[in-house]
Amino acid sequence: MKITLSVIKADVGGYVGHSDCHPQLLTRADEYLAKALGDGLLIDYHVTKCGDDLQLIMTHQQGEDSKEVHKLAWDTFVGCTEVAKQLKLHGAGQDLLADAFSSNVRGMGPGVSEMEFEERGSEAVIVFMADKTSAGAWNLPLYKIFADPFNTIGLVIAENMHQGFLFEVHDIKDAKKITFKAPEEIYDLLVFIGAPSRYMVKAVYHRETGNIAAASSTQRLSLIAGRYVGKDDPVCIVRSQGEFPAVGEVLEPFSLPFLVAGWMRGSHLGPLMPVAMADSTPARFDGPPRVMAFGFQLSGGKLVGPRDMFADKSFDNARQQANDVADYLRAHGPFEPHRLPLEEMEYTTMPQVMKKLEAKFTPLG
Numbered sequence: 001m002k003i004t005l006s007v008i009k010a011d012v013g014g015y016v017g018h019s020d021c022h023p024q025l026l027t028r029a030d031e032y033l034a035k036a037l038g039d040g041l042l043i044d045y046h047v048t049k050c051g052d053d054l055q056l057i058m059t060h061q062q063g064e065d066s067k068e069v070h071k072l073a074w075d076t077f078v079g080c081t082e083v084a085k086q087l088k089l090h091g092a093g094q095d096l097l098a099d100a101f102s103s104n105v106r107g108m109g110p111g112v113s114e115m116e117f118e119e120r121g122s123e124a125v126i127v128f129m130a131d132k133t134s135a136g137a138w139n140l141p142l143y144k145i146f147a148d149p150f151n152t153i154g155l156v157i158a159e160n161m162h163q164g165f166l167f168e169v170h171d172i173k174d175a176k177k178i179t180f181k182a183p184e185e186i187y188d189l190l191v192f193i194g195a196p197s198r199y200m201v202k203a204v205y206h207r208e209t210g211n212i213a214a215a216s217s218t219q220r221l222s223l224i225a226g227r228y229v230g231k232d233d234p235v236c237i238v239r240s241q242g243e244f245p246a247v248g249e250v251l252e253p254f255s256l257p258f259l260v261a262g263w264m265r266g267s268h269l270g271p272l273m274p275v276a277m278a279d280s281t282p283a284r285f286d287g288p289p290r291v292m293a294f295g296f297q298l299s300g301g302k303l304v305g306p307r308d309m310f311a312d313k314s315f316d317n318a319r320q321q322a323n324d325v326a327d328y329l330r331a332h333g334p335f336e337p338h339r340l341p342l343e344e345m346e347y348t349t350m351p352q353v354m355k356k357l358e359a360k361f362t363p364l365g
């Protein structure tokens with residue numbers, strides 16, 4: 001049975017500030033998706049949130065980029081924006097960058113990760129959702145999951161994974177893509193994906209079966225809007241078990257709270273803290289950035305779950321380390337590398353300050 005799993009998300013208003021999503025937004029979203037389920041457009045859905053981002057996890061048989069499913073997501077976000085406006089939530093409708101829906105939500109503000117596949121006898125999937133960080137945050141974990149034998153022992157000792165995976169990488173500045181073969185091209189791959197502000201792993205495929213293994217959202221809000229409108233807060237779907245890495249191999253990269261761009265005003269480097277949904281409430285300095293992992297078993301497209309994977313105690317040390325790293329980085333105040341380099345900052349006063357002081361600058365020597 002061919003299933004499409006679509007995760008479409010947007011920040012349509014924060015509660016309080018940019019720290020959380022109001023429960024009434026989740027209720028409104030549920031009403032829209034319940035109706036679509038009744039109408040037969042969806043097979044199943046789960047509405048959740050990560051920080052101030054509303055997350056629509058949907059299964060259906062309309063394929064990727066379906067106009068009907070994307071319109072449903074758009075209408076849901078518009079409906080939730082009405083609630084956000086009534087409650088005067090912060091930044092109501094902030095990620096809806098277009099005036100009206102056209103053919104799909106790509107390029108209109110919401111983040112999208114979708115994949116169509118033949119449901120296996122047992123289909124375990126993990127949906128990752130992040131807040132206060134950029135698209136590109138998945139490069140490091142996807143590399144570790146699908147190309148690093150120190151993370152994924154299955155690459156070494158499981159026959160159905162030993163041949164490796166294909167990485168589809170997008171250059172989001174020049175709108176180009178390229179595919180790399182792991183393991184033999186990992187040095188070339190890393191030249192690009194080690195620079196996640198520009199090069200992003202869009203998808204990963206099994207080399208022998210050609211089956212899709214992972215898909216991430218690569219929308220960069222600032223490139224769409226041409227100005228800062230909020231962080232991308234990306235999502236990523238990873239299939240697990242059998243010919244794909246085991247659940248524990250998929251979660252393992254997050255035992256390190258690696259550094260990502262985002263945090264306060266989208267202009268800082270901070271540790272990505274793995275959290276349960278209840279703890280996806282960025283607080284200190286609007287952070288530190290968070291990542292959630294919801295696990296599902298699919299059954300005829302039904303979403304059996306979620307299991308909140310990072311609620312587990314085995315991620316306590318990562319959370320502690322993230323808080324220690326946050327202390328260390330915060331002590332740098334407005335200095336790089338805590339503050340992002342000038343061209344990466346989402347907020348800046350540089351043009352105004354420069355204009356004011358231009359006449360006072362004198363040549364060196």
Ligand code: F6R
Pocket residue numbers: 017018091132133230231262263264265266285286
């Ligand atoms: C970062 C983020 C927040 C805001 C900050 C200022 O992604 O969302 O750190 O940038 O709270 O928000 P505004 O400009 O909405 O007052």
Ligand code: MG
Pocket residue numbers: 011013014017018052091230
């Ligand atoms: Mg927000």
Ligand code: MG
Pocket residue numbers: 011051052053131132231233
């Ligand atoms: Mg957010």
